[in-house]
Amino acid sequence: GAVVSQHPSWVICKSGTSVKIECRSLDFQATTMFWYRQFPKQSLMLMATSNEGSKATYEQGVEKDKFLINHASLTLSTLTVTSAHPEDSSFYICSPAGQGNYNSPLHFGNGTRLTVT
Amino acid sequence: GEDVEQSLFLSVREGDSSVINCTYTDSSSTYLYWYKQEPGAGLQLLTYIFSNMDMKQDQRLTVLLNKKDKHLSLRIADTQTGDSAIYFCAESRGNQGGKLIFGQGTELSVKP
Numbered sequence: 568g569a570v571v572s573q574h575p576s577w578v579i580c581k582s583g584t585s586v587k588i589e590c591r592s593l594d595f596q597a598t599t600m601f602w603y604r605q606f607p608k609q610s611l612m613l614m615a616t617s618n619e620g621s622k623a624t625y626e627q628g629v630e631k632d633k634f635l636i637n638h639a640s641l642t643l644s645t646l647t648v649t650s651a652h653p654e655d656s657s658f659y660i661c662s663p664a665g666q667g668n669y670n671s672p673l674h675f676g677n678g679t680r681l682t683v684t
Numbered sequence: 685g686e687d688v689e690q691s692l693f694l695s696v697r698e699g700d701s702s703v704i705n706c707t708y709t710d711s712s713s714t715y716l717y718w719y720k721q722e723p724g725a726g727l728q729l730l731t732y733i734f735s736n737m738d739m740k741q742d743q744r745l746t747v748l749l750n751k752k753d754k755h756l757s758l759r760i761a762d763t764q765t766g767d768s769a770i771y772f773c774a775e776s777r778g779n780q781g782g783k784l785i786f787g788q789g790t791e792l793s794v795k796p
Binding site: 573601603609610611612613616660662673674675676677678680 | 717719724725726727729772776783784786787788789
């Protein structure tokens with residue numbers, strides 16, 4: 568199966584600071600990266616979709632200026648939570664997809680648990 | 685609508701079969717997935733089924749798809765305590781570039 572490396576696994580930060588989460592696709596070229604968020608005891612909700620070399624598309628209700636996504640290369644995408652607040656505390660998970668194979672089984676990173684104090 | 689629905693809890697005894705059910709609403713779904721999530725961990729892809737299939741079996745896992753009723757189920761044979769986790773079904777809509785819509789997750793508790 569696909570190997571997806573996401574880090575950090577967990578991070579605690581102070582309110583007002585920014586946190587960067589990295590997601591790497593280790594064995595295929597990720598032309599698309601999906602970023603999901605999961606609040607405690609809830610399901611995963613798609614936040615945004617990024618395509619390598621272009622701007623990310625954000626889901627309704629997700630602030631693009633707060634959650635900065637950079638899809639720097641075919642193997643790396645980053646999500647930066649800017650000016651984090653306690654309500655941003657959540658589990659963030661990435662899922663890469665290759666060119667044209669959106670319907671292939673989609674694999675996920677192990678997630679990043681963000682706690683904002 | 686975009687709803688994918690699952691029952692929230694299931695409790696079984698070790699050695700029994702577990703059946704986790706899921707309903708979805710969009711008939712254009714192309715792939716349907718089952719993921720497992722253990723506490724504090726990411727998602728592990730368990731199995732998936734293409735929408736033109738009725739059944740898929742993979743070792744202890746059997747997926748049944750009733751496309752007419754938009755009903756998906758995951759059967760785990762000989763359930764073990766290590767199967768205790770949250771199970772998510774998800775549908776992939778090809779015309780939306782691979783966006784996955786997840787159910788709420790079913791928490792499976794396996795008692796010895």
